[in-house]
Amino acid sequence: MIVVMVVVFGIAAYVLVKFRRKKGQDEIPEQVEGNHKLEIIWTAIPLLLVLVLAVPTIQKVFAYGENDWNNPDAVKVEVTSHQFWWEFNYPDYGVRTAQELVVPVGKKIAFQLKTNDVLHSFWVPSLGGKMDTNTEGSVNYMTLVADKADTYIGKCAELCGPSHGFMEFRVKAVDDAAFDKWVAAFKEPAVLPADAALAEKFKTNCLSCHAVGDQGGAMGPNLTGIGSRETIASILLNDISGKPGTKPTKDNLVEWLMEPQAVKPGNTMPNPKDLGFSDEEIEQIADYLANYKLDY
């Protein structure tokens, strides 16, 4: 590619310097009709280049087209996209989480991709290409492998509404032992707020859509161990990651719960204040959630 550009730019520069019209140059230049030899050369060479490019392209296309969904060695994850969050279901482990995908390092992760509403596109730039999450009937599959234990940023790459740009997620690649520990911790019974009245209010309001542990619904993101996650609502960064531009988890939760529409316009979560939560209760819920951590 670079060579092509150098050749073309080189010819262009030479022509532009050499063949400027000079003062007093009045004779008519020779009217050249064409040159078959040259024309064949600059048809044949690009054609050859295309053929050279075509071979690895076709190889890779078919390599990426492999479906590992039925590969017993792969970890299966059903990805369901929502406006504007990600649901991750591990059918083999009985774990349904959200926003933060925990995977074992070095293993094939087989994804099944679909959407609950509009089209989104599942993309972890550092790990591989993207694939659209379509509606039922055109479900997609793809495979990724994380070779290094790290946290990777995932994004939505298909315009999906006002908060399209804020629809991120995290991929945490951990070693096998930590992954097993995470699965076990995830399946422990739910931890509810210590204050009984608050716990009741949390159950009747929040858990009608969200879930913690074995309790609650599946309409909103699962909140189990939300205190261990690196983000709140995928764009408020928690200081747990130790990265620049972060804030304490509790502060982020308060910011989110006080005004969800301000953080993520167009999302479907009702404002907790409209549900009858006072500022103080929001503070307490935030405190509870920020300390709801999973040990892995």
Added chain:
Amino acid sequence: MAHAHASSHSVKRYTGIMDWLTTVDHKKIGILYLIAGGFFFGIGGIEAILIRLQLIKPMNDLVSAQVFNELITMHGTTMIFLGVMPVIFALMNAVIPLQIGARDVAFPFLNSLGFWTFLFGGLLLNLSWIMGGAPDAGWTSYTPLSTNDYSSTHGVDFYTIGLQIAGLGTLIGGINFLATIITMRAPGMSFMRMPMFTWTAFITSAMILFAFPAITVGLVLLSFDRLLGANFFDVAAGGSPVLWQHIFWIFGHPEVYILILPAFGIISEVIPTFSRKRLFGYSSMVFATILIAFLGFMVWAHHMFTTGLGPVANALFSIATMLIAVPTGIKIFNWLFTMWGGQIRFTSANLFAIGFVPTFVMGGVTGVMLASAPADFQFHDTYFVVAHFHYVIVGGLVFGLFAGLHYWWPKMFGRMLNETLGKWTFWLFAIGFHMTFFVQHFLGLLGMQRRIVSYLPNQNFDELNFISTIGAILMGIGVLLFLANIVVTTRKPVGVAADPWEDGRTLEWSIPSPPPEYNFKQIPLVRGIDAFWKEKMAGNKEMTPSEPVGPIHMPSPSILPFVMSLGLFIAGLGFMFSTEDFSNSFMSLIFNKYIVLIVGLLITFAAMIARSLYDDHGYHIEVEELEGEGKA
């Protein structure tokens, strides 16, 4: 010559505003297209500047997320359908009949109808800003995001109805130019003697003929889904969102070539003129143009590599897409070798034409990179794609349009644009362009998706976005300078030579600037490629006529195209709001009972009936008048 003298001169010749509303003269319609296209180009440009200002720093809140989505949607839609397409039609109208030695297009009435439907469609679309919200689902309007469930304002209705009306105009224009170029060439002008711009306009018109019905079908289906409760794209009822993507891109990819081919044509006129050499490899240029158009219909699914079509489709569409690089490469080398051995003059027009070549090469190179499906999995829907298509559409097409406007301005208006201002326009626009879009390649590679209202800091996006915004402002200043140039030029008296660049090669330079309403007093005889240059080289000052001076038949002006389009505009509004709940009972009566829709359609049909029943044979310009004007 036998003709009906009875009705000649009895036809009204309008003046002032009525002249412009009723004109069927291709030169005036060209100017109307230019004004309207320029107006929408300005709106699209303001939208672009707002988008860039929003993205100048991380987590900026200049505009809300909803407004941002409306801005990106309207920027894309406006620029493609209402900005650059009409300016292309402006140049085609202004130049094609002159280049082929014709007195007008084949169907002058249709030409006017095409313009007015485009204008009313465009106005309808832009009314959305003040009538409840602009479309917000992207210029691609992918379902389900564009369905009622997820886009509850009338924005997308404005998109579907406005584009259907505007698209009608484009289709009419395309058919008209096909008929014109096939049937109205001067004696001696065989297809292989046609100027390159005429060739590309011809191929583009053919592409319009095949591509626009696809988008029209798509828009009809989508508006039925939204307004009449149909289920074409509703999964629960058996519809398919992927279907919309296919329909859209079966139109959408050829559309890219519909846009760029005329720019290729302009470059192929400007470079030879200012190199004082004939176009290198004319026949291979023609062949390459046809091949690009053909392949352009075979590659639509490369916009859908990540939709999940499977490896076989992805592989085939990858290879087909890469093949387009071959005819495009042929063109690039032909332009370079046209300049080789020539005497290049760096006029503003030629600066834009020369600037086009390397810019387009870069757009082509990233195009081949994107064509490879596995690589596209990474590039798709990122700023890499944004950079790529702006290199092709702005660096390619808009550079081409600027070249064409500077080049043909004296022919259209009889005045030369100021060269100093023109060169400033070029440098500001070109530098601003590369600042804006070159860095966007890297933003995409770093992982910045397109169409995001904002981005978190600490992703290495900040500086590059800042540079990009500054570049966009430079481009804006460049465009303002061009406007200033037009104002300055318009204040100067008319009166440039027929061949102001002195090295004009094609027929339009053999007649006065601006041409009289009948263009050619006598239709010229074409004796070879670059007909006017050939005569000049043979020592002739003028073309050899192919007919004696005789009365010239002219079409009558008519207000009917304006009325027909106005009716469609009213009907469109009526249809769109037929599902709205009005608090006012009068409004709900006239809209919910389809009264506005029916009134609008009645206006259009009445105008069509009037057109069909009343025979208007036009009028003649007599020999005495022709000779008189010649002397004056």
